[in-house]
Amino acid sequence: MNGYRRLSECEGIVVMKTGENNYMLQLRNISMIFAKDTVDEVTALENVNLDVREQDFITIIGSNGAGKSTLLNIIAGVFPPEKGGSIIIAGDDVTNLEEHKRAAYVGRVWQQPEVGTAGKLNLEENLSLALLRGKPRKLEMAINKKRRQIFRDALSMLELGLENRLSTPIGTLSGGQRQALALLMATISKPDILLLDEHIATLDPKTAQTVLRLSDMIIRRERMTTIMVTHNMEIALHYGNRLVMMHKGRIVVDMGEAEKEALTIGDLVAAFEQAAGEQFNDDSVLLSQH
Amino acid sequence: MDVGLLAVSLYEGLVFGLVTIGVYLTFRVLTFPDLSVDGTFPLGGAIAAVLIVSGVNPFLATLAAFGGGLAAGLVTGLLNTKLRISALLSGILMMVALYSVNLRIMGRANIPLLREITSFDMVARILGVHNGVGLSIGFVLVVVAIFVAGLNWFLRTEVGLALRATGDNEQMVRSLGSNTNKNVLLGCAISNGLVALTGALVAQNQGFSDIGMGIGMIVMGLASVIIGEGVFHPKSITSILLACLGGTFLYRLFLNVALRLGMPPGDLKLVTAVLVIIVLAVPHIRKKVRGEWLPPAVRM
Numbered sequence: 012m013n014g015y016r017r018l019s020e021c022e023g024i025v026v027m028k029t030g031e032n033n034y035m036l037q038l039r040n041i042s043m044i045f046a047k048d049t050v051d052e053v054t055a056l057e058n059v060n061l062d063v064r065e066q067d068f069i070t071i072i073g074s075n076g077a078g079k080s081t082l083l084n085i086i087a088g089v090f091p092p093e094k095g096g097s098i099i100i101a102g103d104d105v106t107n108l109e110e111h112k113r114a115a116y117v118g119r120v121w122q123q124p125e126v127g128t129a130g131k132l133n134l135e136e137n138l139s140l141a142l143l144r145g146k147p148r149k150l151e152m153a154i155n156k157k158r159r160q161i162f163r164d165a166l167s168m169l170e171l172g173l174e175n176r177l178s179t180p181i182g183t184l185s186g187g188q189r190q191a192l193a194l195l196m197a198t199i200s201k202p203d204i205l206l207l208d209e210h211i212a213t214l215d216p217k218t219a220q221t222v223l224r225l226s227d228m229i230i231r232r233e234r235m236t237t238i239m240v241t242h243n244m245e246i247a248l249h250y251g252n253r254l255v256m257m258h259k260g261r262i263v264v265d266m267g268e269a270e271k272e273a274l275t276i277g278d279l280v281a282a283f284e285q286a287a288g289e290q291f292n293d294d295s296v297l298l299s300q301h
Numbered sequence: 302m303d304v305g306l307l308a309v310s311l312y313e314g315l316v317f318g319l320v321t322i323g324v325y326l327t328f329r330v331l332t333f334p335d336l337s338v339d340g341t342f343p344l345g346g347a348i349a350a351v352l353i354v355s356g357v358n359p360f361l362a363t364l365a366a367f368g369g370g371l372a373a374g375l376v377t378g379l380l381n382t383k384l385r386i387s388a389l390l391s392g393i394l395m396m397v398a399l400y401s402v403n404l405r406i407m408g409r410a411n412i413p414l415l416r417e418i419t420s421f422d423m424v425a426r427i428l429g430v431h432n433g434v435g436l437s438i439g440f441v442l443v444v445v446a447i448f449v450a451g452l453n454w455f456l457r458t459e460v461g462l463a464l465r466a467t468g469d470n471e472q473m474v475r476s477l478g479s480n481t482n483k484n485v486l487l488g489c490a491i492s493n494g495l496v497a498l499t500g501a502l503v504a505q506n507q508g509f510s511d512i513g514m515g516i517g518m519i520v521m522g523l524a525s526v527i528i529g530e531g532v533f534h535p536k537s538i539t540s541i542l543l544a545c546l547g548g549t550f551l552y553r554l555f556l557n558v559a560l561r562l563g564m565p566p567g568d569l570k571l572v573t574a575v576l577v578i579i580v581l582a583v584p585h586i587r588k589k590v591r592g593e594w595l596p597p598a599v600r601m
Contacts, residue, residue, distance in 0.1 A: 087476065114478030127476075129469040132462075139459070140466055144478045148459040196477070 035236040036063035036086065036100050036204055042093040043081050043260075055081040056092070057260040063204070068230055068237045070247040073257035074283070079240045082257070083206045086238070088113030101203045115145025118197035120190070120210040120226075127193025130182040134173060134192065137181055138162045141196035165195055169225055187218035191225055198229050205230065207239040211246075223250070244279045258286040308434045310557050314550025315441045316506070317521065319448060319499045321529065321545040323492035324522030330456075331468040331488040336392030337377045338522060340399025341370045341493040342515035345500025347403045350412040350510035359420040363501045370497020371490045373399060378489035382482040403512055410512040419505035437506055444502065448495065449542050456538050464488050517570040524573050525549040527580045 043056040056078045063069060073079050085092050088110040092098070097106045100116040121127050128137055139153045142161070159177060166174040169191050173184075181189060190210060198205060207226060211219035227250060230237050241247050247254055254271050256264035256279075263286045266274070320342065327335035345366035352362035373395065380391035404410065418426075424440045425432035455461045466474045467484040474481050496518070504510035529548020535541040555576075556569060564572065588595055 109480075111475045111478050111480045114476055117476075119476050126470070126472055129466045129473055131469040132466060136462055136466075140462060140474070140477050140479070143459055146478070148463050148479060150455070150458045150460055152457055153459045153462040154457070 033065050034062050034099070035065045035067070036061070036238075037098070038062075038082075038086070039097045039099070041082070041085060041096040041098070043078075043085060043090070044093060054260050056085070059260070059262055061255070061262065061265075063236060063238070065236055066234050067253055068235075068251035069239065069253045069255055070251040071238060071240045071255045071257060072242070072244060072247045072279070072283075076259070077257040078260040079257055080208060081260075083119070083208050083238065083240060086204065087117050087119050087206060114202075116203045117206060118144070118200075118202035118204070119206040119208065120193050120197045122209045122212050124186050124189035124193055124213075127196060128181045128189050131180065133178050133180050134166070135159060135162050135177040137192065137196060138165070138199065141199050144200040144202060146200075165199055168228075169195065185218075187214055187222060190214060190218075190222050194222065194226055194229065198233060198235060201233060201235075203236060205235045205237040207237065209240050209242060212242060244276050244283075248274060248276065248279065256282060256286065305434070306557050306561060307554070308438065310550060310554040312434060312438045312441060312506075313553040313557075314546060315438065315445045316499055316502050317525070317553065318445060318546035318549040319495045320518060320522045321525040321549045322449070322452065322542060323495040323499075324519065325526050325541070325545050326488055326492040326495075328523065328526065329468070330465055331485060333378075333381070333388045333468070333485060333489065334392065335374075335377055335388065335489055335492060336519050337373060337395035337399065337489075337493060338392075338496050338519045339515045339517070340396040340403070341373045341496045342500040342503075342518045343403045343510070343512060344369055344373055344399055344406070344515075345497030346504035346510035346514055347406040347412075347500075347512075348497070349501035350414055350504055351406055351408075353414060353417050353419065353505070354412060359418060359423055359505065363420055363498065363505070366501035367494050367498040370500075371494040373497065374490040374493025375486055377493065378486040382485055400512070407510065407512065411509055413509045414505060415508040419508075420502070421506055441502065444498075445546070448498075449546070452491075453539050453542055460487075517573065520570070520573055520577055521552070524577045524580075525552045527577065528552050531580065 038059055038061040041056055041059040041061075042054070045051075045053045045055055055076075059078075059082065071079050071082070084090060086098065086100075088105070088108055091107065097104060099105070103116070105113055105116060119127070129140070132140075135154050135158075139158060139162075142158065143153075162177060163174045166177075171188055171191055173179075173188060173192065181192070184192070194210070210226070211222050214222060223246065226239075229235065237251070239251065248271065252268040252271070254264070254266050254274075255262055264282055320338065324335075324338060327333045327338075348366040348369045349359070349362045352365055353359050357365075377391050377395045380386045380394060381388050386394070421432055421437060421440060425436050428436070430436055456465060463474060463479040464484045464487060467479070467481045467488070471481045474484070500510075500515065503514070525548040526545060527548070528551050529535070529544035529546075532551060533540065533544035533547055535544035552573075556572070559572060560566060560569075585595065
């Protein structure tokens with residue numbers, strides 16, 4: 012328990028820093044058009060604005076093609092937004108920062124555990140790669156005694172018995188163990204923002220619960236500012252302090268903790284159907300209005 | 302089997318072991334099938350030969366060959382990372398381009414070094430011993446030991462680990478803040494540096510540099526990698542590097558025995574190619590016999 016705290020302090024990776032108004036992430040006029048000027052042109056995001064406060068835990072829901080993954084890709088720097096858009100993380104304009112430089116700000120867990128971990132390397136090698144997020148990589152041993160202890164402490168927190176298997180190749184772990192490790196790798200160096208991209212969608216229900224519980228624990232413990240994309244409305248309602256619904260590249264619902272508390276799945280489904288029926292006249296109709 | 306055959310195979314296993322390690326770095330570690338090796342091997346020979354003939358210290362000439370290989374590997378990597386040309390094609394383009402470059406460097410197709418003082422002669426002179434196969438083995442052993450020890454250290458460093466991870470899961474490495482393009486460049490450079498260094502050593506030892514000395518080098522490297530992996534099943538970095546050397550030794554021994562048994566030298570490359578084909582095809586044929594599901598052919 013203390014191990015994890017100690018880890019972030021002694022390795023001192025990123026000191027919490029927010030811009031003006033305590034916003035950890037600000038998205039301004041974010042649009043994304045794929046295959047521009049061809050017959051296959053798709054507007055994945057249309058003029059999205061989002062202000063995320065420090066320690067916000069936002070759950071994002073929306074049907075396929077709503078733009079959820081595109082939004083996360085843009086935050087992570089996989090591709091830049093259309094001209095005119097800007098991304099500000101912790102007060103820094105990162106709009107034109109390449110993905111590997113953006114990594115200093117953003118930790119991410121993908122849907123498939125194979126994406127977040129390197130299967131040919133072992134546990135400690137994977138964690139060592141993650142520990143150096145946002146730091147220059149030097150010609151020094153990637154793994155030493157001190158780091159091993161950090162890894163053991165961090166792994167023991169997961170309570171999966173992985174702390175005694177530092178030299179196990181990742182390829183031999185189960186999907187759940189691997190995803191728990193990916194989660195640890197995304198958070199071990201304390202980035203400003205954690206992106207969870209349907210990270211429990213491919214796991215069996217029991218394992219999914221475990222990984223979700225671990226995610227929530229780490230987010231609380233590290234006070235991580237988090238954006239979690241999910242298809243599960245129950246999870247979207249139950250976790251986090253803010254809920255965002257996307258539809259056809261726009262944010263159609265954005266509600267805070269109080270409104271979220273009062274919400275039922277039925278309300279959410281109704282809102283979903285309404286969004287799908289495109290009865291919205293405004294970009295951000297609040298659910299409380301109906 | 303006589304001692305001479307073993308000694309020659311040992312020398313070849315060591316010196317060509319560096320080529321095998323280079324091929325391992327690109328093919329297995331970076332998953333970047335780099336074919337420029339066929340061009341960088343004679344590049345090393347060409348640079349060393351021209352410099353030695355013009356009176357440069359042979360050790361410096363060998364080092365310059367290593368540098369030339371580093372630069373050539375960097376260009377291959379740049380073709381892929383900056384211009385987005387496929388890895389396979391980048392290597393082929395470099396291999397073809399280097400043929401002309403090597404001819405330009407040498408000015409002709411062959412430079413004899415028999416009357417020149419090579420690195421091997423220098424070492425023999427310094428130690429006051431006869432320049433024979435024993436000395437060749439000793440000198441090459443020292444060079445290989447230095448590079449293997451260096452790589453054994455480098456691949457465990459923070460930079461080296463990021464390089465190894467790049468070939469495994471590029472998306473993850475980028476998301477963790479390492480520039481995967483730079484890692485690929487570094488890996489290609491080191492790989493081709495090792496190959497050119499071997500070219501320089503081989504040219505000096507055999508007494509000439511020839512424009513055609515690199516033909517089939519990539520397949521020989523691959524054959525040695527496959528033999529090393531199959532025989533030694535290496536797990537750790539150290540054992541992988543040693544398995545590359547061991548695989549090369551076994552491959553060379555196999556060839557030398559075949560030659561001794563009367564195989565015409567011209568058939569060497571065919572035999573090597575068939576060897577690689579057999580090893581690559583065995584798992585597929587085994588699956589077919591067992592009636593297992595067969596994955597579609599990979600064409601990248």
